[in-house]
Amino acid sequence: MKIIVTGGAGFIGGNFVYYQLKNHPQDEVICIDKLTYAGNLETLEEAMKNPNFTFIRADIVDREAIYAIFEQHHPDVVVNFAAESHVDRSITDPAIFLQTNILGTQVMMDACRKYGITRYHQVSTDEVYGDLPLDRPDLFFTETTPLHTSSPYSASKASADLLVQAYHRTFGLPVTISRCSNNYGPYHFPEKLIPLMIANALADKELPVYGSGENVRDWLYVEDHCSAIDLIIRKGRVGEVYNIGGHNERTNLQVVETILRELGKPESLIKHVKDRAGHDMRYAIDPTKIHNELGWLPSTSFDVGIKKTIDWYLSNKPWWEKIISGEYEQYYEKMYANR
Numbered sequence: 334m335k336i337i338v339t340g341g342a343g344f345i346g347g348n349f350v351y352y353q354l355k356n357h358p359q360d361e362v363i364c365i366d367k368l369t370y371a372g373n374l375e376t377l378e379e380a381m382k383n384p385n386f387t388f389i390r391a392d393i394v395d396r397e398a399i400y401a402i403f404e405q406h407h408p409d410v411v412v413n414f415a416a417e418s419h420v421d422r423s424i425t426d427p428a429i430f431l432q433t434n435i436l437g438t439q440v441m442m443d444a445c446r447k448y449g450i451t452r453y454h455q456v457s458t459d460e461v462y463g464d465l466p467l468d469r470p471d472l473f474f475t476e477t478t479p480l481h482t483s484s485p486y487s488a489s490k491a492s493a494d495l496l497v498q499a500y501h502r503t504f505g506l507p508v509t510i511s512r513c514s515n516n517y518g519p520y521h522f523p524e525k526l527i528p529l530m531i532a533n534a535l536a537d538k539e540l541p542v543y544g545s546g547e548n549v550r551d552w553l554y555v556e557d558h559c560s561a562i563d564l565i566i567r568k569g570r571v572g573e574v575y576n577i578g579g580h581n582e583r584t585n586l587q588v589v590e591t592i593l594r595e596l597g598k599p600e601s602l603i604k605h606v607k608d609r610a611g612h613d614m615r616y617a618i619d620p621t622k623i624h625n626e627l628g629w630l631p632s633t634s635f636d637v638g639i640k641k642t643i644d645w646y647l648s649n650k651p652w653w654e655k656i657i658s659g660e661y662e663q664y665y666e667k668m669y670a671n672r
């Protein structure tokens with residue numbers, strides 16, 4: 334099988350490349366990535382040594398380039414991870430989110446229609462369901478929860494989901510969609526909550542918690558997300574949506590306090606800063622469908638996964654120190670200076 338993985342130089346796509354090469358060594362993996370600020374070829378350094386892996390720098394919005402890749406490589410399966418993924422950036426500059434997340438999805442699916450594939454898989458997010466109130470811990474997102482978005486990021490992801498479903502219904506494209514909760518683990522770009530807090534705590538810098546810090550996210554270790562997508566593309570039913578999550582809900586404050594405790598740093602480093610505009614209160618996935626249909630269960634609890642993640646950041650300082658000392662430094666200044 335030949336799999337195209339878009340966005341493979343990013344966090345989850347990179348982990349998925351390694352998951353495929355390890356668990357399906359007979360398959361070929363072709364990674365397409367534009368290498369935006371979030372794409373990092375160092376993440377794929379080991380994969381580059383594998384003869385079954387090919388990296389191609391291309392923009393998924395660039396129809397000509399994408400068609401040329403399909404003509405040359407004849408993929409069987411496409412897994413579309415490529416996206417602008419950071420909510421805060423979508424608040425300051427929404428346009429690129431619409432381009433990559435919606436139009437890029439369209440171009441990838443048009444290529445699939447033109448050249449023929451056995452499966453197009455769209456990597457979506459639980460953020461398409463909007464948020465749940467904090468005082469209703471009995472509520473969870475199911476696959477039939479209405480789409481109800483809050484940020485330009487989640488609106489762009491929901492738009493792409495609708496387009497994917499339309500391509501299935503109208504053109505019969507064999508699609509699946511997964512909607513996963515917040516991931517964490519190795520190669521997570523340090524603008525996101527967990528790696529940012531690890532990096533700041535190690536540097537004895539303030540930990541900027543938005544608003545009260547009571548917002549809840551449902552954390553999933555990235556390898557569990559990869560195993561779920563792998564099952565869906567091989568055994569999932571065409572046309573279906575699958576939620577992915579492992580009932581690991583934590584408030585942001587709990588996450589930050591855990592990181593400080595693990596690193597032996599004081600809670601006085603926590604600084605409550607101005608809240609994110611439109612900040613979603615709680616995300617919580619009901620993963621019954623993927624469990625019942627495909628037998629998927631997460632294998633790493635938050636308590637274990639956060640320790641593994643912190644260990645990874647401690648053992649791989651060159652990977653993230655290079656990022657936070659480059660162009661990203663200016664982003665950090667802009668985002669947090671007057672917060």
Ligand code: NAD
Nearest residue numbers: 340342343344345367368369371372392393415416515516
């Ligand atoms: P990321 O920002 O770490 O990586 C995105 C990758 O896509 C980067 O390598 C970037 O260079 C590439 N890319 C961006 N625009 C591109 C374009 N136009 N053409 C080709 N490549 C492009 O993102 P992530 O956290 O790994 O998320 C991957 C996917 O998973 C996204 O679709 C996201 O919506 C979804 N998702 C993420 C989470 C999470 O917690 N991070 C949870 C659920 C779903």
Ligand code: TYD
Nearest residue numbers: 420515524525526527541542543548550585
């Ligand atoms: P993030 O990692 O950006 O993921 P998402 O917004 O997609 O859930 O943020 C996770 C939570 O952490 C979210 O409620 C916002 C909050 N947060 C902070 O409190 N401070 C920060 O510096 C960042 C980046 C996020």
